[in-house]
Structure formats: structure tokens, C-alpha cells
Amino acid sequence: MSTSIHLTRRGFIGMAAGAGFSLFDQLRLHGDELRRQGKSCILLWMAGGPSQFETFDPKPGAETQGPTRAMPTATPGIAIAEHWRQVARVTGDLAVIRSMTSREGNHGRATYLLHTSYAPSGGVVHPGVGSIVAKELGQADFDLPNFVSIQGASIGPSFLGVQHAPFIVLDPNRAPDNLAAPVPDPRLQRRLGLMRELEQPFAEEGAGAQVRDHQTLYGQTARLVLSPRVRGFDLEREPARVRDHYGRSPFGQGCLMARRLVEEGVPFVEVQSPGWDTHGNELRSLQRLIPPVDQGMAALIGDLRARGLLERTLVIWMGEFGRTPRVNVNAGRDHFPQAFNLALAGCGVRGGQVIGATNRAGTEVADRPVSVPDLFVTIYRALGINSRRENQSNVGRPLRLVEGGNAVGELWR
């Protein structure tokens, strides 16, 4: 267990991180101190909007529930939708929020909102949470990208700059494209040397700044190509039994890659599961959608716990909204931002609890509404990032990481 921790670059003194600090101390930490805590975040993104009724907020007995039954979990008193059999075993590490609420019912707008904490507005383009965490927790000279997104593009860095853009892995079952040089290392170095020499005249002609930036970028890229840490992307190095344990689905293997990257010191990894936009034939779609996520998510949380990484890794399961209580004529559910659910684990979050509630039929939030800004203040607090920090935006005005919102303090109590 401690071996894997020693391997991490950012985590070498991270074993004790959090232990001796109160949350308020952590809020005051900045820069390198923060980075050395080695915290990371893994976002499990259910693209399309997962139904709360068939995930973690079933309404047994209500007409709106449909045929999916509720099932007890490892935590007495918490029932979730059947089919989540693996997740049911790790609920002791999981906090479920059943009272999320927003106003954005369009995929594009809601995806933006649930990645940035802001609604899109045509002018300012807000950076996504992955880029913000990469900037706040990542090291500038790190030889891997500080933000990796698996099976989807996530939301980009906007004015934070391309150095905080997600590095996208489309298929976790093979190495990322173009990462391996097609020529032996010495020849790559020789080529780069020739390139640098040949661009000297252009630099002297008025493009000095451009040539300098370009060569810095090529230096970084070559460091990535030649880095031993790219093993983080290589699932072939995992024993077959571990790969089986996560499930051989793209999502399961993406979760495994996320764990490997966090071990290497990557502060933010998003793993996407597409297809949750179940307008028609919902039950049949869910039979296909749930098992890989159930297996991958449960394996990830269990593995992080076993390796001692859960203390410093925040795992978030969510999508852009929930789905309507009413089942439509196509046996599906439509978009429903008014009331939806999500789950959190790690980084000191007390598992085995449910926060907030919807009413009996699941048509509205009945207790402790949690807004999207509330959620983001909570996420940043878990990661030790001050959500009131300002970045200079592209419209010449400083912009807070989150405007408004209050942390969901119960998570730590």
C-alpha cells in the first residue's frame, strides 16, 4: 500500500495530508503547499443525464417509479435501485445527494453548468472543473498532462490557457494516439535538434517569441513522449485479474486507467460513460448502461480504499441532470433538472449517508436543496481549493471559481 504512495510524485508527503489540518487550515493553503498534499479528483460522468429513479433515489411504491425495484445496501437504511449490486457493497464509502436542483434542461447547457458551476451566456467562457483543478493542484513541470479525460472531451480551460486543457484518451484499451515516437529516441532527439537550428533565422526575422513558445511546447511534448510515467496510460501492465475486476468495458478500463494516472500524480481525471439520454425504452437501455458503470465504479472505490488513495482522491459520480418522474409514451424518461441525484466518495467525505430528499413521487426536492454552486463549493473544499479564488477572465474581469453557493458541510460530519 505504501509503495504506491511513494511512487507518486506529488504524494510523497501526502500520506499525512488532511490528517493534521482542519478544513479551514486547508482553505488557507496555497500554491506548492497545496500541490504537495497530492489530492486528486476522478469524475465519473454519465453523459446524457442518468435517471435518479433507476440509480440512487428509487421511489418504491410510487406510481412514478416503474418496474425497477429498490434494493438494500451494505449501509443499513440506504436503498438504491436494483442492478447496482457492486455499488451496493461500497455504500459505506459513498455519500449520496438526492436533492440536486438546477434550471438547465438542455444537454449542452447543463453539461457546461455541471462542469463550470456557471450557465453558458454567450460571452464569458468559463473554464471546466478539470482545468481549474489542473491549474490549482498540478505542477507546471509535471511530465504528464494534469488533466486527462477518458472517453469524452469534457469542458476545456477557456482563459486559463491550453496548458490546462484535457488530454483526451478516446479508447482506454489502447495507448493514446501519437504518444509513441515512430523513430528510436536518439533519432527523435536529432530531429528536434535540426528543427531548432533550422528555425533560428525565422526567430531573428520577427518571430522570436513564437519560436521560443514553440520550442518550449516541443520540449514539453518530447518530455511526455520519453517519460517513464506514460506507463500510467498502459493497462497492459495490470494483471489480468485486476483488469477483469474493473470489468472489460471501456468504462471499467477507463476507471482503472484513472487509478493508474492518479497514482502517477495526475490531479484530475474524468471518465465518461455515454448514452444516458434514455428517452425511449429506458429499461432496455439501462440493462446495457448500468452493469459496466456499477462494476467499474465499485472496483475503483474499493481499489482506491485498499491502496490508501481514497483519503486523498475525491470520486464524483454524476450527469448533467436527472429524468422526469413521468414515463413518456416511448417508455422513456425526459430531461429533468428540477431534482436529480449524485454520489461522492473520498477526500474525507463521510460515506454511508444520504443528503437531502425528494418527495414521495420524486417530483420535487422536499428537503435540503443543493444547487450547482453549492456542489462546486463542496468539491473545491474537499480538494482544499478556495472556491472564491479569482482568475482573470477573457473579458478583463476577475471571475471567481464559483459565484455564490455554500459547502454541503454534512458531508464531513
Add this chain to the structure above:
Amino acid sequence: MFRMLNIIVSAVILGFPVAASPSLADSPTETARRVDQALLKDVGKSAALPAQADDATFLRRVCLDLTGKLPEPELAKSLQAGKFKRALIVEQLLASEAFAVNWGRYWRDVLTYHSQASNNSLRWELFDRWLTDQVREGRSFSDMVTSMVTATGINDEVAPVNFLTSHFGNPIEIGATVSRVFLGVQLQCAQCHDAKNEPWKREQFHEFVAFFGRAKLIQHKDVNGRGTPYAIDGRAEGQYAMPDLKNPDRLIALAPRFLGGDAVSADLPDLERRAALAKQLTKSPWFAKAYVNRMWTALMGWGFYPGLADLGTDVEPRYPEVLDLLAREWAASGHDMRWLFRTITATQAYQRQLQPRPDSESTQPVAVCPQRLRPEQIFENLVRALGFDEKDKKIPAPAPSAAPAARRHEGLRHMVYMAFKFDPSLSPGEVQGTIPQALLMMNSVLVNTYVAASGKTFLAEALEKNMADDELIVALYQRTLARSPRGRELETCRRYLRTVNDRREAFEDIFWSLLNSTEFVTKR
């Protein structure tokens, strides 16, 4: 060759391409002269002016700017033969299909770059084709904008309505985009509060947005299997309302009002509201200034204003007299897009050698500054340099980032577009290279298949033909950078050939190095 020159000459005599409306503006040449005069007056005599750029530099620059491609081989030959008139070349380029496609794509990206729309809310092909048509047909820019702002109907059928559906018919998103792109005014901050440094108040933003308050987004039936189309429906009732800051549940209904203008009646039905907006929008002095500042920045690599949406603030522009002159004359030309391209490319400023990008707002540039090429310019350069077929399915084309919900392209073009895309409304200094771009250029199958000295490649054929070292070096420079190597560069390449001592390997490395150089992705 002769045939080509004939075409150019007759094109000029016939006055082709025909301007959209009788122009009241001064001629581009005369305006260019006055622009240069005004620039130099402001700079003062002490400044050392860069010399005029040589023909090869001018040709690469103007071809990339107007057609988005390196010069066609024919054109490059006329250059070598010394039969080369810059103004004639510009006319030929402006009449080409590549010009329409290049600038159609530019506007596509400006208008929809940040849209989260899927293919349902944005019918790419239709919208792309429409924008390209507007440019090709020489439609007045104000008419083009009016069409988009006032469009109604289904986005499967009415191309310009896609501008509105791609923003989900959301009045705030549409209003903010219209003011940012067409007026160069960033109203954004005023959405939530009265911005300190800006003249616009919160209420003014919402009054502007209210012009779109009765344009309703409707989901349609998917009848042709292309996915659910969307439509904008003009309503005669409903009122746009701004949330009360103190009590967000309380809404305050607002009548539409143009920035600093008169309010129009809150009773106006949708179509009349938006027509009233289009009229005030295209007549506004900011409309012409925003367009001129945008195009000048795209061609020169620096702007009168530091940002394309900084016009509304109290930032002092560089060369205000030049901006006013160009904006006035361009408006007088009937907002003719080609007129401004003719004028800017005719200036001495545009035709000088490169100068470093100014590092502060107080620096007064007098020539073109280096600028990152847009993604499709880079793709065209790769096609030219490597000589591959865009439709070749054998070359893997993994996109380095997942597609936006609505894809613009397929195959290799999609791959390169996704790697190199950036928002064309960024200031030139804000565009940075990325690791996936460098990885693609360094390691991709595409690049390494075609720089190889084996297989059906340019290099393999050249070596097969026993081309001499110097001749082959020159040919590689021409293919990648559209110029010949300088003495120093030639010497570096010769020395490299000697050191490596494997002719094939050495030429592969030279080709690779030129493709991976800063200059390959930069306009100079």
C-alpha cells in the same frame, strides 16, 4: 501560364467579381494610400520601417489570408517568371472558390465555436454552405447579419436560422453573441451586475436581449431520420423579463432598446422587433468598426483594439484615425467584404516584411506581425506539403479530442481540425500551441507515412529520380514553406546530410523538421 494571365487581365477589365451594390466608397487603392499616410503620421519619422516583403513572402501571406492555402503551383511559377503584379493576384484570389470557402469557414467558427449544440440544434452542412454562398456571391455583410438575426423557420430548411438554434434560442446567449461579434461590445458582465469599467448597465444588457424575447425555440418532428430539427418561431406575445437582483423570483418585464438608442414598443411582434434590431445594429458605427477591427486583426496579426470585443470599453484604440477612415469607407462600400480585403492587402503596411508582435498596447506596429494559422489553413498546408489524398481511408485519423456534439468534418480533415482548432475571436497573442498538436506533427501515422523515403511519397520519388541534394532541399522548402531556403539554411541542411551519412534518413529528418517548425504553422 498565358491563359492564366489572360484570365486575370480580363477579370480586371470586366470589373469581376462584381460588387454587391454600386459603391460610394473611395477605391481600395486610394483608401490604402490614405491608410498608409495616416499610419506613418502617427508613428513619426524616427521609426525604422521594415522593408517591403519579397514576392514569395507576399504571395504565401496573401494566399493564406484570402484562400486559406499555400500558393497554387501555377501562381508560384508566374512569380518565378517575374510576371507578377500584386493587385492582379489579389483579384484572382478574391474570385476563387477557395476564398469563399475559407471565409465561410471563418464565420462558421466565429459564430458557433463555443456552441454546445448537437447536430440537431445546428445543421452544420447547411449553415456552412450558406455562409460560403454569402461570401462567394459578394453579399453585403450587413445583409448577411440581418438574415441571421431575423431568421425564422426550421433549421433543416432555413440556413441562417441555425445561428439562433445553435444558441438554443436562448435570448441571453444570442444577445451576448450578437453584441460581442457584430458590435465588438462585451455586454456579458452586465448580465449580472453593473460593470465598473464599462459604460453599459445591467438594464441595458437586458433591454438589448429583449429584442429576442419573442423568438421562440421549437422542437420539430424528425421526418427524414437526420435527428430532431429545431425551429425559431416568431411570437406576437410574451415578454422578456430580467430577474430582480434583490429578489431573483421577481421578474421585471422590459421593452427592447438598442444600446444608447430609443426603446421600441413592447407590443411589437417578434419579426418586427428583430427587424428593428437588425436595422439599428447594422447602422451603428460600432458595427463597421467591429468588422474592420476584426478583419484588420486577421490579416495584420494585431488590432486597433487589443481584443475583438473590447470596443465598448474606454480602451483607446491604436491609430483611431485609420480605424475611422476604414470603417467609414467600408460602410460606404455597402459593407462589401471584398472591398476591405482589397484595401488592406493594397496597403504598404500589409506588404512589408514581418515585424515582432507588439508586447504592449503603446507599441505602434506598422507591418504584419506573426500569427498562428487557423486549423484548416494548417490542414491545407499539410495536404500540399505531404501530397496525400484527403479521402484516403487507409491512414488512421484519430481525433485528438472528442468531437463537439456536431462535427464539422470527417476523416483526416476532422483529425487536424480537432487538434488545431481555436476560437477565431481570440486576440492573436492568446492563441497557443498544444501538446496534442505537437504529438500529431511529431508522431502521427499521417506525417510519418508521407515524410518517409519509401512507399508512394514525394521523397521516395525524388530519391528514385536521383535529384541532387540542393535541388531536393529547395523542393522540400517549397512544398512546406512556399519559399526557397536562405544560404544559412541550405548550409545547415548540407551539413546535416554529411553528418547523418544516410541520405534517405537525413532527407526524412529535414522534411520532418520543416513540417514541425514554427514557420509551418505561422503566417509571416
